[in-house]
Amino acid sequence: MTVRTPMTLASIEADAGLKAALALDAPGVVAEVKDSGLKGRGGAGFPTGLKWELAAAAPSSDGKRYVICNADEGEPGTFKDRLILSEWPDLLFEGMTIAGYAIGAQEGIVYLRHEYAYMIEALEGRLERRRKAGLLGDGILGKKDVSFDIHIHLGSGAYVCGEETALIESLEGKRGEPRNRPPFPVVSGLFGKPTTVNNVETFAWIAAILGKGAKWFSAIGTERSKGPKLLSISGDVERPGVYEFPFGVTIAELLKATGGEKAKAVIVGGASGHCLPPSDFSRAIAFEDVATGGAVIVIGPNRDLLDVVENIMEFFVDESCGQCIPCRIGNVKILEGIKALKKGECSSEQLLDLTGLGDTMQVSSKCGLGQSSPNVFLSMVRNFGHEILDRAPASA
Ligand SMILES: Cc1cc2nc3c(=O)[nH]c(=O)nc-3n(C[C@H](O)[C@H](O)[C@H](O)COP(=O)(O)O)c2cc1C
Ligand code: SF4
Known part of the structure; x- marks a missing residue:
């Protein structure tokens, strides 16, 4: 390693x-x-x-x-x-x-x-x-x-x-x-x-x-996030690995250290984290700003964000324990929507319904898995509207 x-x-x-x-x-x-x-x-x-x-x-x-x-x-x-x-x-x-x-x-x-x-x-x-x-x-x-x-x-x-x-x-x-x-x-x-x-x-x-x-x-870190933090940094970077930084380090600093400056997006927090655009790269890794258990996944300029989020939602469909309906059904429906988006078969109205479903999952799922599984999808729609919305025609 x-x-x-x-x-x-x-x-x-x-x-x-x-x-x-x-x-x-x-x-x-x-x-x-x-x-x-x-x-x-x-x-x-x-x-x-x-x-x-x-x-x-x-x-x-x-x-x-x-x-x-x-x-x-x-x-x-x-x-x-x-x-x-x-x-x-x-x-x-x-x-x-x-x-x-x-x-x-x-x-x-x-x-x-x-x-x-x-x-x-x-x-x-x-x-x-x-x-x-x-x-x-x-x-x-x-x-x-x-x-x-x-x-x-x-x-x-x-x-x-x-x-x-x-x-x-x-x-x-x-x-x-x-x-x-x-x-x-x-x-x-x-x-x-x-x-x-x-x-x-x-x-x-x-x-x-x-x-x-x-x-x-x-004495290390920020006002509300003390000490050093280990980060697992992977994806489209020249030097992936485990790094130690004090809390408060910015995403731009992480990208510089790892050779990931060309990133078009960074997912902080792993599959259940948030997908951030370059305008957020000045933000800090800290509980009061961008919180993470340690996963930072860098997305290079040539990747299709829908491929990334499809992969993530397949993971959650497999891993949902099935105990509660929002998570058991919601992950499947979002995955179906992403597949339809990729084929140009998801209308902007359907996309709106999917984001509503994601919002509902965040508040109604029983545990953190279902509460956070729509995060990457929702943050992509919010932060990369141009790339996602262009794939959703006004009516299917
Ligand atoms: C779906 C799911 C998976 C989790 N996986 C881990 C894990 O692999 N390791 C971990 O320490 N915490 C994991 N957590 C968080 C734990 O529930 C718990 O908050 C954590 O172990 C508490 O330790 P800490 O207070 O030292 O962070 C997970 C939470 C959820 C909802
Ligand atoms: S939210 Fe948690 S309890 Fe509910 S189905 Fe998903 S994994 Fe199971």
């Missing part, structure tokens, strides 16, 4: 974060994470410290709580967690151990993307080494009252299992279908117990934050 720009995670001192965490009490660790301003790196950007505070405070009849690492990494165009899993898995395990201490959990589970099965042996080896070094198991770092262990669960190969409640259902041995929320996993997660689900990158930054301090982390 190509790795570009210096990676902060490569320079983090091993287990300094865990040692620093265990020198604090559990609420002290949560406070440090809150002070850092860290927001989840899986896409939604929920504040990690607050999530942990809620999981620690939620009642549990037998005291059980769980820490889950979401390593499902199924978003098309995202491959930055694979870098952490293959290069710095100890940072991830260290971050999970810190989370266990902070919320009072003794068990951690890595839900590993099915296609990453080839990594299991190496990851198991690292876990065993950590047990032998007293970094996992009972009495971590000689502290009698601190116990935590981690096991790896191979994912089921469905994109929807990256959605945290579907992931939990899958871990419980059921079909990976999203749950109704509330209750949220922090209150009732795995087997009904308080559970924090965090992204691989989130846990890696936790180890760095505890090791180097909340102030170090919060």
Whole structure:
């Protein structure tokens, strides 16, 4: 895998974060994470410290709580967690151990993307080494009252299992279908117990934050998006790969670094992201501007945008779990509309109906999959009217 720009995670001192965490009490660790301003790196950007505070405070009849690492990494165009899993898995395990201490959990589970099965042996080896070094198991770092262990669960190969409640259902041995929320996993997660689900990158930054301090982390980035961010940059660029930038980097800066200056569009956020035109390339990657879990797909000048969005909608038709109608039917209808547009058989009135359907899916689908699957299509129609509308005659 190509790795570009210096990676902060490569320079983090091993287990300094865990040692620093265990020198604090559990609420002290949560406070440090809150002070850092860290927001989840899986896409939604929920504040990690607050999530942990809620999981620690939620009642549990037998005291059980769980820490889950979401390593499902199924978003098309995202491959930055694979870098952490293959290069710095100890940072991830260290971050999970810190989370266990902070919320009072003794068990951690890595839900590993099915296609990453080839990594299991190496990851198991690292876990065993950590047990032998007293970094996992009972009495971590000689502290009698601190116990935590981690096991790896191979994912089921469905994109929807990256959605945290579907992931939990899958871990419980059921079909990976999203749950109704509330209750949220922090209150009732795995087997009904308080559970924090965090992204691989989130846990890696936790180890760095505890090791180097909340102030170090919060000095990087923007007012509302703190710290560095790993981005998987692919598509029509000369130098695809995983890059690290501080939040606030502009899309134009990403294109320059990757050799993608000729782009006619950039999809930020992967298949469920937004398709932005050159007039938006001065915008920043940040939760308050253009948010992303890490996927940046660059579209070169010679590509047909309808080919791109057709490919994306085929993905969603395959991956919809079918539980709710807006997503189950809506994705199929948008895909049919795109195919008709390509043949010049979709009128502008029908196109208007399709965008209305997309708007409805965003507000009425049960989970994030259906809420975000029309995003690329809708943003293309909005931002590339000339290219899309020209293909839709006034009446078919
Ligand atoms: C369809 C769908 C797929 C998702 N896939 C992933 C994934 O592969 N990895 C991930 O960390 N989060 C994924 N998420 C987001 C998770 O539901 C959840 O917000 C995240 O794991 C929380 O971690 P964080 O707070 O550290 O970001 C997905 C969400 C949806 C709706
Ligand atoms: S939005 Fe789609 S993936 Fe989510 S529950 Fe409904 S059918 Fe399933």
